[in-house]
Amino acid sequence: MSDSPADLLITGCTVLVHEEKERIAFREDAAIVVRDRVIASVTTAAAAEDMAALERIDARGQVALPGLVNCHTHAPMAALRGLAEDLPTEEWFNDVVWPVESNLTEKDVALGARLACAEMIRGGVTCFADHYFHMDVVAGVVTECGMRAHLGEAYFSSQGPQGRERSLEFALGHRGAADGRITTALAPHAPYTVTDADLTATAELARAHGLPVHLHAAENRAQTDTSLARHGITPVEVLDRTGLLDTDLLIAHGTGIIERDLPLLERTGGRTAVATAPRGYLKFAWPDTTPVRSLRAVGIPVGLATDGAASNNSLDVWESMALTALIQKSTEGDPRWLTSRQALHHATLQSARAVGLGESVGSLAPGRRADIILVDLTGPHTQPVHDLAATLVHSARSADVRTTIVDGRVLMRDRELLTLDVPAVVRELDQRLAALADRSHGRRIQEYDT
Numbered sequence: 069m070s071d072s073p074a075d076l077l078i079t080g081c082t083v084l085v086h087e088e089k090e091r092i093a094f095r096e097d098a099a100i101v102v103r104d105r106v107i108a109s110v111t112t113a114a115a116a117e118d119m120a121a122l123e124r125i126d127a128r129g130q131v132a133l134p135g136l137v138n139c140h141t142h143a144p145m146a147a148l149r150g151l152a153e154d155l156p157t158e159e160w161f162n163d164v165v166w167p168v169e170s171n172l173t174e175k176d177v178a179l180g181a182r183l184a185c186a187e188m189i190r191g192g193v194t195c196f197a198d199h200y201f202h203m204d205v206v207a208g209v210v211t212e213c214g215m216r217a218h219l220g221e222a223y224f225s226s227q228g229p230q231g232r233e234r235s236l237e238f239a240l241g242h243r244g245a246a247d248g249r250i251t252t253a254l255a256p257h258a259p260y261t262v263t264d265a266d267l268t269a270t271a272e273l274a275r276a277h278g279l280p281v282h283l284h285a286a287e288n289r290a291q292t293d294t295s296l297a298r299h300g301i302t303p304v305e306v307l308d309r310t311g312l313l314d315t316d317l318l319i320a321h322g323t324g325i326i327e328r329d330l331p332l333l334e335r336t337g338g339r340t341a342v343a344t345a346p347r348g349y350l351k352f353a354w355p356d357t358t359p360v361r362s363l364r365a366v367g368i369p370v371g372l373a374t375d376g377a378a379s380n381n382s383l384d385v386w387e388s389m390a391l392t393a394l395i396q397k398s399t400e401g402d403p404r405w406l407t408s409r410q411a412l413h414h415a416t417l418q419s420a421r422a423v424g425l426g427e428s429v430g431s432l433a434p435g436r437r438a439d440i441i442l443v444d445l446t447g448p449h450t451q452p453v454h455d456l457a458a459t460l461v462h463s464a465r466s467a468d469v470r471t472t473i474v475d476g477r478v479l480m481r482d483r484e485l486l487t488l489d490v491p492a493v494v495r496e497l498d499q500r501l502a503a504l505a506d507r508s509h510g511r512r513i514q515e516y517d518t
């Protein structure tokens with residue numbers, strides 16, 4: 069160990085670690101040493117007592133977890149939170165969201181993304197996979213606020229070949245930006261809005277440039293049924309036919325994945341991952357949820373997500389974790405399925421894998437990037453602790469996150485945001501809401517027809 073002071077020393081906490089076979093375990097009275105933005109060691113509090121450090125956090129009574137990853141969102145849509153309520157999917161898209169998105173300016177995207185990042189940092193999210201327009205603006209917000217992000221410029225075939233070209237240009241131009249905190253993906257919207265020819269071209273570009281792909285597919289059962297009726301194949305079979313299952317692929321939702329899709333997904337050997345955002349499925353009254361158990365049985369990582377705040381109303385990944393555990397028990401009719409430890413595995417390593425960061429984040433271990441959250445369990449709703457995993461998943465809330473650290477930098481300390489000014493963002497956003505919500509122009513950016 070170096071004699072020079074550590075950059076950051078977190079002492080006295082309990083640390084969530086992954087043991088053999090990735091079993092979730094907890095190390096009590098521990099310390100985390102951070103040097104050069106990386107976890108140098110997870111040691112005992114006693115061993116760290118006399119260690120020199122430039123910055124120290126006394127974390128007694130708190131649990132250190134890997135920062136949460138929001139595996140699928142549309143951060144700027146925080147500006148549309150609450151605008152399209154209590155509607156079926158089709159009306160949500162066609163009557164409100166896609167008309168309103170034709171008003172969207174770069175300024176709206178910047179303000180929405182800032183608000184989203186503030187909310188996510190407050191909720192212990194250290195990394196998010198974003199899929200939206202004006203992604204260079206989102207990249208700028210990520211750079212300024214200190215988060216980690218996996219970004220993709222979304223496109224529809226209705227935009228012509230320029231959409232796909234912009235997506236590629238963004239992915240090549242921004243990968244590795246923000247000191248390596250930004251990774252990028254190609255981001256076709258979905259098989260129902262992007263033609264097979266464009267999906268095939270996207271898969272070729274992904275392979276040629278070593279880029280992953282992030283898209284919506286088999287979002288719900290109706291999309292799968294429509295695909296079967298129109299083309300005779302499921303959305304996952306479309307991904308296979310167009311070569312996308314030969315890329316590093318992140319599928320958002322997948323609640324319409326059916327039995328016959330599973331062998332195709334299994335063949336990807338874990339290169340395909342699925343992001344689940346269960347709150348929106350409940351709100352849209354979709355009949356299914358992501359088939360987590362079947363996907364796990366064929367080796368597919370399932371990461372946690374929130375989708376955008378226009379459908380989910382929050383970017384609370386902690387809530388997605390608790391809801392996933394509950395909904396899985398309910399849909400499988402099995403209280404033994406999706407234990408708290410399994411939920412924590414989804415929230416940590418599986419979510420990191422889903423966004424292509426399985427080797428660098430998702431676990432508090434030497435050599436991993438220092439993306440760490442500290443959770444306060446001293447509140448009455450989290451005491452006493454008989455089973456720490458259950459306390460975390462079913463009793464704790466995102467508001468119990470006291471401190472959020474990304475790449476060794478403290479972004480929130482004792483609930484105070486250090487890199488974003490929420491009142492200033494809200495003031496500016498408020499002045500723009502009327503223009504943003506205006507639908508009198510009668511335009512929409514795309515048609516939902518499935």
Ligand SMILES: [Zn+2]
Nearest residue numbers: 284320375376
């Ligand atoms: Zn989405």
